[in-house]
Amino acid sequence: MKPRPAGGRRLVDLTVRIFSGLAAVIAIFMLSWIIWEVAKKGVAALNPAFFTKLPTPPGIEGGGLANAILGSGLITLIAVAMGVPVGLFAGIYLAEFGGGSRLAAMVRFTVNVMMGVPSIIIGMFVYALLVLPVGHFSGYAGGVALALIMLPIVARTTEDMLGLVPNTLRESALALGAPRWKATLGVVLRAAKAGLLTGTILAIARVSGETAPLLFTAMNSPYWPSSLNQPTANLTVTIFNYAMSPYEDWQRAAWGASLLIMASVLAVTILTRFGFREVKR
Amino acid sequence: MGKPGKISGGDLVFKTLTGFCAAAVLIIMAGLFYELLRLSWPSVQKFGLSFFTRNAWNPVTQDFGALSSIWGTLVSTAIAMLIAVPLSLVIALFLVELAPPAIAKPVGYAIELLAAIPSIIFGMWGLFVFAPYMAERVQPFLSERLGFIPLFSGPPIGIGMFSAGIILALMILPFISAVMRDVFQMVPPMLKESAFGMGSTTWETTRSVTMRYGVSGLIGASFLGLGRALGETMAVTFVIGNDHSLSLGLFNPANTIASTLANEFAEASEPMYLSALVELGLVLLILTVGIQVLAQLWLRRIRHGMGGA
Numbered sequence: 190m191k192p193r194p195a196g197g198r199r200l201v202d203l204t205v206r207i208f209s210g211l212a213a214v215i216a217i218f219m220l221s222w223i224i225w226e227v228a229k230k231g232v233a234a235l236n237p238a239f240f241t242k243l244p245t246p247p248g249i250e251g252g253g254l255a256n257a258i259l260g261s262g263l264i265t266l267i268a269v270a271m272g273v274p275v276g277l278f279a280g281i282y283l284a285e286f287g288g289g290s291r292l293a294a295m296v297r298f299t300v301n302v303m304m305g306v307p308s309i310i311i312g313m314f315v316y317a318l319l320v321l322p323v324g325h326f327s328g329y330a331g332g333v334a335l336a337l338i339m340l341p342i343v344a345r346t347t348e349d350m351l352g353l354v355p356n357t358l359r360e361s362a363l364a365l366g367a368p369r370w371k372a373t374l375g376v377v378l379r380a381a382k383a384g385l386l387t388g389t390i391l392a393i394a395r396v397s398g399e400t401a402p403l404l405f406t407a408m409n410s411p412y413w414p415s416s417l418n419q420p421t422a423n424l425t426v427t428i429f430n431y432a433m434s435p436y437e438d439w440q441r442a443a444w445g446a447s448l449l450i451m452a453s454v455l456a457v458t459i460l461t462r463f464g465f466r467e468v469k470r
Numbered sequence: 471m472g473k474p475g476k477i478s479g480g481d482l483v484f485k486t487l488t489g490f491c492a493a494a495v496l497i498i499m500a501g502l503f504y505e506l507l508r509l510s511w512p513s514v515q516k517f518g519l520s521f522f523t524r525n526a527w528n529p530v531t532q533d534f535g536a537l538s539s540i541w542g543t544l545v546s547t548a549i550a551m552l553i554a555v556p557l558s559l560v561i562a563l564f565l566v567e568l569a570p571p572a573i574a575k576p577v578g579y580a581i582e583l584l585a586a587i588p589s590i591i592f593g594m595w596g597l598f599v600f601a602p603y604m605a606e607r608v609q610p611f612l613s614e615r616l617g618f619i620p621l622f623s624g625p626p627i628g629i630g631m632f633s634a635g636i637i638l639a640l641m642i643l644p645f646i647s648a649v650m651r652d653v654f655q656m657v658p659p660m661l662k663e664s665a666f667g668m669g670s671t672t673w674e675t676t677r678s679v680t681m682r683y684g685v686s687g688l689i690g691a692s693f694l695g696l697g698r699a700l701g702e703t704m705a706v707t708f709v710i711g712n713d714h715s716l717s718l719g720l721f722n723p724a725n726t727i728a729s730t731l732a733n734e735f736a737e738a739s740e741p742m743y744l745s746a747l748v749e750l751g752l753v754l755l756i757l758t759v760g761i762q763v764l765a766q767l768w769l770r771r772i773r774h775g776m777g778g779a
Contacts, residue, residue: 202671206568209560213569213577216561219640220584223595230598278491286485287492296492298766299499305694305762306755307701309731310502313751316735317505326736337498344495370484398588401703401728405736425590429732432594432708440598447594451587458586 224451231448234441244411244427247436254446260328260414260422264407265397267332267417272339273389279340280347285373297348303341311337312402320406328414328421331407335396342395346388350381387461394457398450400425424450502755510749512742521749527714529738534746538716540753542631542724546706547699549635549720554643554699555692561643562650567672567680578651585644593708596637601628601709604636609721624721632720634710638699646695649769653687654680686772693765701758703728727754 238253245252279296287293312334319330354377362372378385408420409430424446431443507514513521517534524535561581565574605628616622624630657680665675681688711723712733725733727750738744 198671198674202673205560205563205673205676209564209568212557212560213564213581215557216584216640216643217577217580220580220587222599223587223591226595226599227591275491275494278488279495282485282488282492286488292489292492296495299495301766302759302762303495303499305697305701305758305765306502307703307728307758309701309703309728310506310751310755310758313731313735313748314502314505317509317748318501321509340498341495344492368478369481371480373484394586398590400588400590401732404732408736425588428590428594429704429707432597443594447591451591454586454588455583458583462582 224455227444227447227451230441230444231451234445235448239442239445243413244442247434247439250438252438252442254422254424254427254442256410256413256422257424257427257446258449260407260410261397261424263414263417264328264331264335264403264421264423265393267329268335268339268396269389269393270336271333272336272392273343275336276340276343276392277347277385279344280351281373281378283344283348284351285369285377296344300341300344304345307401308334308338308399309401309404312404312406315402316405326406326408326420328407328417328419331403331421331423332417334402334406335399338396338399338402339392342392343389346392347381347385350384350388351377353384354380390457390461394454394461398425398454400429404429503752506748506752506755510745510752513745513749516742517746517749521746522753525714525716529734529740529743532740532742534742536727536746536750536753538714539725539727539730539750541716542710543700543726543728543754543757545720546631546635546638546710546724546726547696549632550638550642550699551692551696553636553639554646554695557639558643558647558650558691558695559688561647562654563676565647565651566654567676581644581647584640585648589641589702589704590708592637592641592705596633596705596709597629600637601633604628604633613721620718621720624717624719626721627723629709629711629723630721631710631724634706634724634726635720637705637709638702641702641705642695642698645698646691649691649694650688653684653691656687657683686768690765690769690772693761693768697758697761697765700761701728701754703732707732727751 238251239255240253240258241255242251242253243256244254279300283293283297283300287296315330315334315337319333320326358376358380359372362376363369367375403423403426407423407426409426410420410422412422414421428443428446428450431439431446434440513534517524521534521536522540523537525537526533526535527538528534565578565581569577605626609626609628609632612622613624613626661679661683662675665679670678706726707729710725710729712725712729713723714725714730715722717724731747731751731754735744735747738747
């Protein structure tokens with residue numbers, strides 16, 4: 190190779206260094222900009238009524254989004270009740286029984302693909318299954334849609350976490366005469382407990398910000414969620430509806446709801462992901 | 471894993487139960503395609519291929535051609551990829567090769583946090599903060615300087631394809647850079663050290679050793695970002711303006727498949743309207759699943775090839 194003058198090469202290197210540092214700064218700036226704006230505009234909307242009262246028509250003060258907060262909680266609860274056990278069992282199968290079998294390989298592949306299916310398509314699927322046949326939107330359908338989004342996440346985390354449990358632990362349980370199911374549930378799952386819990390909490394955080402799958406399943410409602418077999422109020426669809434409305438006080442409420450969701454999702458992410466990682470490793 | 475000599479009844483039940491839950495994933499995936507195909511069938515039959523080549527979106531006359539939605543999805547994704555891929559690359563480079571650990575760690579966390587922010591929050595910020603900023607500052611400047619290029623024509627109102635593409639870029643950036651970071655970390659240190667030993671600068675090492683070694687991983691990372699950008703819904707719905715006309719100007723309001731679904735699906739009462747929207751959904755499903763399948767196969771091949779994690 191012909192030696193080239195070092196000055197030019199150094200300059201190119203320096204340019205790349207500066208550019209890459211700049212890119213990192215841009216990303217962090219954008220993150221801070223978003224958090225700052227949502228926090229500033231959201232705080233202005235939060236007051237005791239926001240958490241305790243029903244929404245009011247535009248122009249009438251003193252309303253809140255208590256029904257949407259409750260509704261979001263209920264829908265998420267349904268999602269957890271269905272998505273977590275099925276995802277957990279699917280993950281157990283992949284880690285403990287499937288091994289290199291064909292079914293396991295197919296499921297593993299499909300789980301990854303399913304995580305990439307747009308959430309709005311999941312909403313459409315649940316609409317076709319649970320809304321169209323009965324002729325009305327429902328909180329149950331919303332819960333099912335969120336469960337379908339959680340399912341592959343929980344399955345994947347479970348398999349990863351169980352894969353970290355040393356084999357000697359399984360063997361000692363089996364050597365003591367425990368049947369496989371008891372060894373799995375009593376020993377392996379317990380050993381992976383912290384990781385499974387973190388994964389599940391992160392999956393809940395992820396779906397609690399989802400809007401698209403609720404648009405045509407749970408839809409929205411201005412009333413208390415007295416039954417989940419009807420359109421059910423929830424925070425994210427409320428943000429969408431209110432933001433698109435021309436009324437200033439509704440838009441303000443949308444900012445309040447945005448702050449509530451953003452703060453809880455970020456808090457959960459920081460606490461579980463980073464806090465846990467520091468302690469654990 | 472040791473095989474037990476005989477299978478107890480409890481084990482059989484347990485294995486069947488977990489196996490069924492695993493199989494449920496396959497059933498759901500198949501069901502997705504089946505249901506979408508079933509509901510979109512009237513539209514598929516009525517419009518045939520013209521659904522993809524015509525631009526018509528008229529719920530009153532029940533006439534549907536999805537060209538503008540498909541065009542909008544592709545263009546907004548292209549803008550996002552053009553911005554996000556190079557940015558993710560240099561950010562990954564920064565995190566792995568350049569920044570000291572004391573800086574790389576918090577920066578890495580911050581970028582992970584960007585990934586955790588829900589789509590609808592990007593939408594609120596995009597509609598009420600970013601789009602007005604674009605309308606006041608960025609777009610007038612661009613159309614003044616570059617207005618002779620048709621791409622930069624159109625009303626500087628902030629809402630439109632251009633803003634949507636930028637916000638999309640911001641949303642897929644953390645996912646791409648996370649995978650790229652892993653790819654960089656999989657490069658054997660020995661290779662890099664040899665390049666440094668020969669007197670290469672950091673950039674020279676990155677370009678000719680790290681990136682060449684990990685090129686397939688970098689492509690796989692971009693594919694994952696691509697799949698995400700295509701299906702991203704709420705943030706785009708907030709800022710793209712949801713207009714079914716077709717135009718070259720990036721400042722014009724436009725629509726994507728996902729934004730049209732978000733806006734119109736709940737109120738589509740006529741069967742043919744519903745069917746056409748489901749066909750849009752089917753197109754999106756096929757696109758994203760196709761890309762995911764390619765990306766998974768691709769990334770898996772590399773992991774085997776590299777012998778890494």
